[in-house]
Amino acid sequence: MIKIVTAQLDIIPGNIRKNWENIEKEITFAREQKAQILVFPEMCLSGYLIGDMWDQPAFLRECEAYNQRIIDASSNLTIIWGNVAIDWEKTGNDGRVRKYNAAFAAFNKKLIPPVNSNWPYTVKTLLPNYRQFDDPRYFTSMAELAAENHASIESTLQPFELPLPYTRETLTCGILLCEDSWDENYPIHPMEILKDKEARLFINLSASPFTLRKNEKRHRMLSASVQKLHVPMLYVNQRGMQNNGKDCYIFDGQSAAYTISGELSGETAPFTEAHSLFLFHPETGHLSISNQTSLPAAPTLCSAMQYGVASFLRSIHMDKVVIGVSGGIDSAVNAALYRSVLPKDNLLLVNTPTRFNSETTKGLARQLAENLECPYVSIPIGNFVQDTCSALNNLPIASSHGETALQLTPFMMENIQARDRSSRILAALSAQFHGIFTCNANKTELSIGYGTLYGDLAGAFAATADLWKYQIYQLGHELNDWFGREVIPEAIFTIKPSAELSDNQAVDKGLGDPLIYEYHDYLLKSFIEPWNRACPEDLLRWYKEGTLNEHIGTSVDAYSLFPTPSAFIADLERWWNLFSGFAVAKRIQAPPLLAISRRSYGYDLREAQMSPYYTDAYLKLKQEILGK
Amino acid sequence: MIKIVTAQLDIIPGNIRKNWENIEKEITFAREQKAQILVFPEMCLSGYLIGDMWDQPAFLRECEAYNQRIIDASSNLTIIWGNVAIDWEKTGNDGRVRKYNAAFAAFNKKLIPPVNSNWPYTVKTLLPNYRQFDDPRYFTSMAELAAENHASIESTLQPFELPLPYTRETLTCGILLCEDSWDENYPIHPMEILKDKEARLFINLSASPFTLRKNEKRHRMLSASVQKLHVPMLYVNQRGMQNNGKDCYIFDGQSAAYTISGELSGETAPFTEAHSLFLFHPETGHLSISNQTSLPAAPTLCSAMQYGVASFLRSIHMDKVVIGVSGGIDSAVNAALYRSVLPKDNLLLVNTPTRFNSETTKGLARQLAENLECPYVSIPIGNFVQDTCSALNNLPIASSHGETALQLTPFMMENIQARDRSSRILAALSAQFHGIFTCNANKTELSIGYGTLYGDLAGAFAATADLWKYQIYQLGHELNDWFGREVIPEAIFTIKPSAELSDNQAVDKGLGDPLIYEYHDYLLKSFIEPWNRACPEDLLRWYKEGTLNEHIGTSVDAYSLFPTPSAFIADLERWWNLFSGFAVAKRIQAPPLLAISRRSYGYDLREAQMSPYYTDAYLKLKQEILGK
Known part of the structure; x- marks a missing residue:
């Protein structure tokens, strides 16, 4: 039986020093467990989504320096980890220094190179280049390396023979990097190549962003692969949040074991477990988690959103949030969501009514704040909006054709209200409150631009902007379940969705959004x-x-x-x-x-x-x- | 002598129908010139920067349908053009239908395939994957095709034997797609391969975005290549503007001839020429533009910016612009820039002073508007800002610890002013004026976030946000030269740059930006x-x-x-x-x-x-x- 600890590191992107601190802790833990192998995920020092930081040579040197620290910490412990590997003598296709998305193994302060390899590490073969993924922008693939050396990928991609501390044995192990196991659309199949080289265990180091239902697909796909190839697999994923600017992704840290029968035989709990002890029986190929009696529940929409919001706030070092609450479902769900991860006094809920806001929704906004026990203020903006309209409507403009007056239409006045709320009130209040203010948009609105720039489309973070309206309702119900009570009043679920920016959007008359x-x-x-x-x-x-x-x-x-x-x-x-x-x-x-x-x-x-x-x-x- | 017409199409990205109309016009022109060959640039039907529109199959079918129209229009004229080629039977690495960035040739209503090729078109070999380029995200390369067929790129990449109308001769021609000629960092060198196959002329179809001094690099690089390989080159680029959301790129349409001695022997004028007639003497290898006595002047910063601003406005179907003018250099340069491409009455210049704005800058703003002969209004915002501050300062908040009051600091009040200007005044005025309002930020400010979100960082377009402060001054001088008079008053160049948002930024005391x-x-x-x-x-x-x-x-x-x-x-x-x-x-x-x-x-x-x-x-x- 081989004891393998997996560390689902909570990666701070771009912060090598901090990630190393956590790596060091996990090394200590693995030693305490008398583990023989300790596995870290892909890109565990740098983080995976760090944008074009890869073209800072000083950052690359730092990645190399800390790589050596991991090697130096491998006394009597076989450590496997992902990091960038740099060939300072060669260039990539962009003319910059050559970089690989690589997996390393070390034991007793020395790198263990793959068997019969020209390189002291293995290199990611399949570089994803769709959706948010940009791997080929930065990294040279194992396939390109093979082609450059006029060699086949079959002769280039090699397994590792890993020393097993406390024994004199070794384990032949195929180490894969994330996409290498998602090979269905590629002409190259890394797992098949490694299986043919007698790999007795696959270990996949991943930085695989969580999206709804993606794990189901992964289970189906990896189960089918291990069953077909008769090699069990240990899958190790990161935790935490990383972003590429516009999109913030959470990483579930759900490491998993797949047996040769295709069974998901062990899985760590989502978002929470820093490390886990897996047990591998090479003689039977059986792989499981120590002391796990049943598989953890899959993340719910609510738990994923909570992890996302909490992680985002942590990543920007903010723990106070101002939320404009209208009495409608979107802002109510956002308020309940943030409240579920923050102390009550860290939220400030703000209602900014005009004469178009009904007593119904104003009452619901107040009720929501009471249910969430949060500070709440109502700041009517009608007079301000009116003053702006008076100042701007019929504004005389002298052109070469004579004087004209600029008219304000009712539609323009709707946008003035929306901008007044966010850019005047919420932006100022968030600074006063030492926090951020949220954008409560949903995906339906964002799809058609049903929202005002610098108005309701403003904010530091749009937590729910990737949820369709029906998912906003679903999340609302899940949040009420999480609180164990109706923090979002039932009437907020049943009222007609409306922007309440004009008489044509009167909720009490059943008027509202054009959708x-x-x-x-x-x-x-x-x-x-x-x-x-x-x-x-x-x-x-x-x-x-x-x-x-x-x-x-x-x-x-x-x-x-x-x-x-x-x-x-x-x-x-x-x-x-x-x-x-x-x-x-x-x-x-x-x-x-x-x-x-x-x-x-x-x-x-x-x-x-x-x-x-x-x-x-x-x-x-x-x-x-x-x-x- | 072979007559070759190049069409530097003004591409509308994503608008196949409109691009076809322009292609048809150029075909008519080429016939009138009795040209033997007509060359269009890379991706001349779809445009090049169209984001993920490539994963709409209906769009791909449309590209194919219009491809056939070009083929059908090739009676007695050899036409060369770039378009997407689709292999509906195969997939790319993302699992979607296989797409190539391809070059086609047709004559007498039939495709002319490359010599000894498995495909009826040639495929881009080098797919750029740096800076704004994402080619491998969408397209399979000729190198991947070769590998898939277990063939070398040398045996796969083939020249075309082009029929020459009005003669019984043909011309062996190496057709390259953009990056194929920028091969210095790649292991594959397409021009060398095609030279070895007796290509007597290279034709490069490009969609190469303009950036300052890039053409100088291109001239150096292509001159060296043709000199080394002893094959002349005709380079054909797009015109117009395309964007990837955040970045708008102009295309200069500077088609060019490089002789075997490495000389730039002919070049079309930047931004303006829809088509040009090149003359090629196959016996001597000489290539030139008909009737060109001297090379055109390279684009200036000013001409590039003017083309960019005019193209952007055209692309969003807007021709009216509201500009906040402070009396400082950034807004003055923006006002003069837009004025240089728009009639005077299509601009509305707006000054929005508070007590922190000096008489000096207020006077300069007014002077600027007079010089540009534009409609101008001054809308003091001090009272509004004061009202907001009064309403929000010391706002009482009831938390579980009792009541606290939210303070407004002077810094917060600076941001309130900035947001009031843009989100309240300019946003509303631009709607009333049926136009956009501009963001006048420069690259120095954008680098350090010296600007207010929803304030001076707001606007539909940030024309000068890729210019360092020293380039803003340079552009200002170039604009005054262009106007032939000092439309931007000299004092605007010499005054201390300042946001004038507090007493600490008083220009008349020489106080201003912290840079x-x-x-x-x-x-x-x-x-x-x-x-x-x-x-x-x-x-x-x-x-x-x-x-x-x-x-x-x-x-x-x-x-x-x-x-x-x-x-x-x-x-x-x-x-x-x-x-x-x-x-x-x-x-x-x-x-x-x-x-x-x-x-x-x-x-x-x-x-x-x-x-x-x-x-x-x-x-x-x-x-x-x-x-x-």
């Missing part, structure tokens, strides 16, 4: 989340075929919502024009968000500011349908 | 622009060695600015902390900018929000120097 969320959530989702993204051409074809509901996954009947084809088309074009038009400009200036879906706005979905486009096939279909 | 621009421009530049970016460790080492001035390129003596090492270190850490700390958060929400430098913020420099880091080597050096 039928039960349908539009799914329509908009089809624009962004499927691997092959839908365009109006696809949607209109499905509509014509009668398959629209199934294709987009809505449970309401689109055909009864839009009694005529022309109503369907007008609605489709309205939202497509916004989605691919002005909403892009708004998203460029939107706050960072907590990425949780299979495709989030920001660095995951990369967007250019362009004009909406309709294909010829769409225009033809439209003409056929409308009979013009 | 010594002559030094800090270059310090901050070293953090971002060199290919190997500098860190405090490098800067402190240079300081100690006495080589700091040369390394960062400042003309002022850093050693006399900072009389003691500890003063130097305090200054260095102050700006590094901002640059790599809070300024990143501000940049994430900053407006799109006009990218013009060798490294711009946004999608070119990808940044994660992290805490500032100092390497061990820095800390050690600091300790040595400070003797502690």
Whole structure:
């Protein structure tokens, strides 16, 4: 039996010194456990999402210096870890110094190179280059190394023969880096290559961002792989939060054991466990977690969001939060979410009503604050907004054609209200409160730019901006369950969603947002989340075929919502024009968000500011349908 | 003599239909010229910077449909063009349908495949993956194709034998796509391969974004290549503007001829020429532009900025602009820049003084507007700001510890002023004026976050945000030259730069920004622009060695600015902390900018929000120097 400790390090991106401190602690722990092998995740010194910090040579030198510290700490313990490896003599395709996303093994203060390898470490073979991933931007792959040496990848990629302390034995182990085990779309299959070289255990070092339902896919995929190859696998992931600017990702730290039968035989709890002791029986291939009787529950939407919000605040060294609460669902869910990870006095809830805000929602905002036991203020902004409107409406402008007066329309006055709330009140209050203020946007709004720049789209963090409206409600219910009581009043779930910026949005008259969320959530989702993204051409074809509901996954009947084809088309074009038009400009200036879906706005979905486009096939279909 | 027309298409990204219309016009023009070959640039139907639009299958089908239209239009004319090629049977590494960045040739309504090729087109071999470039995210390279077929790139990459209408001859031509000719850092050298296959002319189809001095590098590089290989080259670039969200790039459309002696023998004028007639003498290898007696002048900073601003406005279908003018240099340069591309009545200049704004700057703002003959309004904001401060200062908050009062500091009041200007006044006025409002930030400010989110960092476009402060002055002088008179008053160049947000920033007392621009421009530049970016460790080492001035390129003596090492270190850490700390958060929400430098913020420099880091080597050096 081999004792393997995995350290699901809580990585601080870019902070090598701090990550080393935690590595050192885990080395001490592993020794105490008399572990033979200690495994750290991919890029455990630098962090994985650090942007273009890779082109600072001083940072690279620091990565190398601390790499040596890990080697020096390997007395009587085999340590495996991920770090950048640098070949100062060679360059990458960008002309900068050559870097590899590498895995190292050390024992008794010496590196253990892979068997028959030209390099003292192994190199990530498959470099992901989709969604938020940019590995080939920075790193040279094992496949490129093989090609450069006119060698096959089969002869280049090698397993490690790991010394087993307290014995005279070794273990032949295939060490993989994250994507190396997600090989279904690549021409190269690293696990197959390593299996053919007698690997008796795969260890995958990962920095795999959490998104909803991704672990289910991983379990399916890795189970199938180990079953097929008859080699068990130990998967080790990071914890913590890292970001690429626009998108903040959490890492679940769910290390896992897969046996040769394809069974998930052990898994660490999400977000919480710094380290775990796995037991491996080389003779049977059995791999499990010590003392684990049942698998932990998968993260819920609520637990993932809580971890995300807490991690983000920690990452920016802030623990005080100002939240504008309108009495609607989005701000209520944000308030409850932050409250679930912060002491009550660290929140300041602010209601900023005008005459358009109903007594209903004002009352609900106050009720929410009382339920959450948070400081609460109401600052009516009607007079300020009125003063601004009076000052600007009919403003005379002298041009070469004579004097004209600039009119303010009701729509412009709505935006003035929204900006007054955020840029005047919340921004100032957050500074006074020594905290941040939140952006409470959801993904539905962000998709179509239903929000005001420098208004409700402002804030330091948009925790819920990757959640569709239906997920906002789901999170609200999960939060009430978490609190064990109705902190978000039931009426907030049932009231008509509304911006309450004009008489046309009066909730008490059942007026509100121009969206039928039960349908539009799914329509908009089809624009962004499927691997092959839908365009109006696809949607209109499905509509014509009668398959629209199934294709987009809505449970309401689109055909009864839009009694005529022309109503369907007008609605489709309205939202497509916004989605691919002005909403892009708004998203460029939107706050960072907590990425949780299979495709989030920001660095995951990369967007250019362009004009909406309709294909010829769409225009033809439209003409056929409308009979013009 | 072979007549070749190049079309420097003004590409509208994502608008295939519109690009086709322009292609059709150029085909007509080429026929009128009795040209034998017509060359379009890389990705001439789709545009090059279109973000993740590549994962919309409907868009790909549209690219294919219009590709056929070009083929069908090739009667008696050999047409060469760049477009995406799709292999619907295969997938890329992301599992999506396989796409190539390809070059096509057609004659008499049929594709002309490369000689001895498995494919009816050629495929880009070198896919750039640095700065703003993401080619491998979308496209499979010729090198990957070769590897997949277990063939060498040498046997895979093939030239075209192009029919020459009006003759029975053909021309063996190596067609390259952009980066294929920028091969200095790659292990593969496409031009050498094609030269060995008897190519008598290289034609490079490009979508190469303009940045300052990049063309000089291109001339050096391509001259050296053609001289070495003894094959002349025709280089064809796009015109127009494309963006990736945060960064807007202009394309200069400077097509060029390089003879075998390495001479730049012909070049089209920047930004303006839709098409040009080149003459190629295959017997001598001579290549030139018809009727060109001298090379055009290179773009100036001013002409590039004017093209950028005009193109951006056109791209968002806006032609009216509101500019906040303070009387300082940044807003003055922006006002003159926009005025140089817009009719006078399409600008609205707005001064929004408080008691901190001097008569000097208020007068200069008014003078500027008079010089530019633009509509101008002054809207004092002091009372509004005072009302906000009165409402928020000492705001009582009831927490579980009792009641506390939230204080407003003078610094918070500065930010309130800045937000009041932009989010309250300019945002509303721009809507009333049916236009946008500008962000007048410069790169120095953006580097350290010296600006207020939702305040002076707001706006639809930050035209000058990729210019260091010294370049802002340069652009100002170039604009006055362009106007042929001092539209920007001389005093605006000489006044102390200041935000005028407090008594500590009184320009008439010589008080202002906390930066010594002559030094800090270059310090901050070293953090971002060199290919190997500098860190405090490098800067402190240079300081100690006495080589700091040369390394960062400042003309002022850093050693006399900072009389003691500890003063130097305090200054260095102050700006590094901002640059790599809070300024990143501000940049994430900053407006799109006009990218013009060798490294711009946004999608070119990808940044994660992290805490500032100092390497061990820095800390050690600091300790040595400070003797502690």
